[in-house]
Amino acid sequence: MTVRGAVPAVIWARPERTGRGPKPAYTRDDIAAAAVRIADAQGLDAVSMRHVAAELGCGTMSLYNYVPRKEDLYELMVDAVSAEHELWEPNGDWRADMLRVAHQTRALMHRHPWVPRLMSPVYGFSPHALRYLEHCLACLDPLQAAYGTKLELVAMLNGVVTTYVRNELDTAERVRALPWSEDEENAVRIAYLAGQIASGAYPRMAAAFTEDAGPVDLEAVFERALDRVLDAFTPRGPGG
Amino acid sequence: MTVRGAVPAVIWARPERTGRGPKPAYTRDDIAAAAVRIADAQGLDAVSMRHVAAELGCGTMSLYNYVPRKEDLYELMVDAVSAEHELWEPNGDWRADMLRVAHQTRALMHRHPWVPRLMSPVYGFSPHALRYLEHCLACLDPLQAAYGTKLELVAMLNGVVTTYVRNELDTAERVRALPWSEDEENAVRIAYLAGQIASGAYPRMAAAFTEDAGPVDLEAVFERALDRVLDAFTPRGPGG
DNA sequence: GCGCACTACGTACGTCGTACGTAACTACGA
DNA sequence: TCGTAGTTACGTACGACGTACGTAGTGCGC
Numbered sequence A, B: 001m002t003v004r005g006a007v008p009a010v011i012w013a014r015p016e017r018t019g020r021g022p023k024p025a026y027t028r029d030d031i032a033a034a035a036v037r038i039a040d041a042q043g044l045d046a047v048s049m050r051h052v053a054a055e056l057g058c059g060t061m062s063l064y065n066y067v068p069r070k071e072d073l074y075e076l077m078v079d080a081v082s083a084e085h086e087l088w089e090p091n092g093d094w095r096a097d098m099l100r101v102a103h104q105t106r107a108l109m110h111r112h113p114w115v116p117r118l119m120s121p122v123y124g125f126s127p128h129a130l131r132y133l134e135h136c137l138a139c140l141d142p143l144q145a146a147y148g149t150k151l152e153l154v155a156m157l158n159g160v161v162t163t164y165v166r167n168e169l170d171t172a173e174r175v176r177a178l179p180w181s182e183d184e185e186n187a188v189r190i191a192y193l194a195g196q197i198a199s200g201a202y203p204r205m206a207a208a209f210t211e212d213a214g215p216v217d218l219e220a221v222f223e224r225a226l227d228r229v230l231d232a233f234t235p236r237g238p239g240g
Numbered sequence C: 001g002c003g004c005a006c007t008a009c010g011t012a013c014g015t016c017g018t019a020c021g022t023a024a025c026t027a028c029g030a
Numbered sequence D: 001t002c003g004t005a006g007t008t009a010c011g012t013a014c015g016a017c018g019t020a021c022g023t024a025g026t027g028c029g030c
Helices: A027-040 A050-055 A060-065 A070-082 A094-111 A122-125 A125-140 A147-176 A182-198 A203-211 A219-231 B029-040 B050-055 B060-065 B068-080 B094-111 B123-124 B127-141 B148-174 B183-200 B203-209 B219-234
Strands: none
Touching: A027 A050, A027 A060, A027 A070, A050 A060, A050 A125, A060 B094, A060 B148, A070 A122, A094 A125, A094 A147, A094 A219, A122 A125, A122 B183, A125 B068, A125 B203, A147 B123, A147 B148, A147 B203, A147 B219, A182 B123, A182 B127, A203 B060, A203 B127, A203 B148, A219 B148, A219 B219, B029 B060, B029 B068, B050 B060, B050 B068, B060 B219, B068 B123, B068 B127, B094 B127, B094 B219, B127 B148, B148 B219, B183 B203
16 A cells, blocks of 8 residues: 555654665755755745655656655755854853844845745744754753743744744735836825825824834844844843 | 826726726635635645636636736735724724734734745735734724834734744644655654754753743643733833 | 626646556565 | 566656736726
């Protein structure tokens, strides 16, 4: 009986190769790399089983020998880019280390703008994600706190980074698919917003927009957000 | 010349009704409500132009008279449920008010589990979203801070709530579409995770899991996360 | 009251995920 | 040593999807 039917399985628990039959032509890494190449170049929506198979140079249905469902392909992709996380020897300053982690994560998401959309707690236990998580915990060794708290810190920091970068990027990803330009889109949206604010129904929003007349420094906003998260987990010294 | 071709436009800037032609059979609210009904009952993936049209009782292509692109349908849906936000008179305690906002948002997302997946900064300026934002700013009147800071607070709180609830719910939404049961899925994932941890490659993860032997109180985790975010924006008193 | 802008909607195209059947191939049990 | 079971490879096909386009009917503004 072959495993044709749907069987509950984590892709990582499936052996990549069993004894019998012809040698597989590709590895899981080949497949993940092909999918990542497509997503980077043409966006996540271009990642279809057909495209990935074509990129690999095999028939569409051959892919299903390696990846039982498309969902699993996504899981492979996230794990593949998770391997790009540089893991260093923690230097004793957990705040500095976590800031470095956050910036690295953001850089990774800029290289692979589709990552925020695929981020899911379910993918949190792929091999490279486990290595990453272990590294974060190692960085947090100097912090006096229970592991439960440390995991909450990592989750919150990751969440904030992901949310922030998603807000940075998914408009861009969205705009790429539109038949008109980003400027046109923005112009229409801003005009609408200005009209709404000018209606007087939202006095505080109006005040907020006149206060911040200039362009917002998104870089600084991100930095402040990170600091705030880390502040929230920094034990108060006894002297206040 | 009719507006058949793609024109950059925010759906809210399009008049719902112009003078000419037969009366439209449905309002935007009708359409949003139908889509929300389907998403609530059958999940977001069941929201197709065909299904929504069928739910309304009209032909598929008639929908396009009201909603130029599916993306706009999503925007209508998010705005429709944003109307469920209860807006009260702020009582002077901004922390209590923001906690109430956060809990209300979470409750809303539990009623409509697909909302976290659709949350996007782009939808942040729909009519009901603007009302909601203005209400948050009103709640924050007692807080001594620039509007820029207040907007960062609201963004961060919303982000954390969304991330948290998404982690709560999208597994469930995902599982609904699978041909096997949630228990089977979880059993396989946990078995794999246990195997990985038992390998000894992740000593801190192992310690974390033995430390938190019992089931995690997700409710308490959420509450702590909210407190931490608000702490990060609470001005330090002069005396420490 | 003519004409235009609108509503309504059927048809059709290109895409998607993937179930299924078939042929070739290889390692293991006899 | 040799079937044979479990693979790999992949073509075909089905039922979805978003939506471009054509056509017919409707009612307000000139």
